[in-house]
Amino acid sequence: MFTGEIAWLRVLLFQSDWSDRLLDHVIQVSAVGAAFWGVAITLLIGMDSKRIVGRLRRTGYYRLVVQYFGESLFATFSLMLLSVLVEPLAQWAPPVLLSGLWLGSGVWAITTTVRTYAILTNLLMRAGDD
Numbered sequence: 001m002f003t004g005e006i007a008w009l010r011v012l013l014f015q016s017d018w019s020d021r022l023l024d025h026v027i028q029v030s031a032v033g034a035a036f037w038g039v040a041i042t043l044l045i046g047m048d049s050k051r052i053v054g055r056l057r058r059t060g061y062y063r064l065v066v067q068y069f070g071e072s073l074f075a076t077f078s079l080m081l082l083s084v085l086v087e088p089l090a091q092w093a094p095p096v097l098l099s100g101l102w103l104g105s106g107v108w109a110i111t112t113t114v115r116t117y118a119i120l121t122n123l124l125m126r127a128g129d130d
Contacts, residue, residue, distance in 0.1 A: 033076035052126040072116040079109040
């Protein structure tokens with residue numbers, strides 16, 4: 001089963017016409033994601049005077065929230081970088097390894113983005129109450 005899934009992913013990543021479009025789209029989306037999380041971190045810094053941020057600092061969760069934002073930024077940037085480098089890396093790295101890294105990076109970027117987006121939404125809703 002696992003071998004079949006890896007073979008499908010290998011075809012998906014390395015079949016020239018489909019993989020070029022797929023990687024282009026992933027690069028575009030992850031670049032936008034990295035830019036979004038960079039702006040979100042700036043927004044978080046700008047919310048420093050809000051009561052919700054003060055409460056997060058008092059309870060010790062502010063550092064964790066900042067780490068979540070940073071992880072989302074790093075995960076989306078890593079996916080973008082790996083997607084850009086997948087073709088040159090394919091010349092020396094085994095396709096199964098490269099496919100696994102790319103898929104893992106994608107899952108990591110998506111899950112951290114969903115988690116951090118939910119946190120950002122809650123912060124912004126509560127900051128509006130201040």
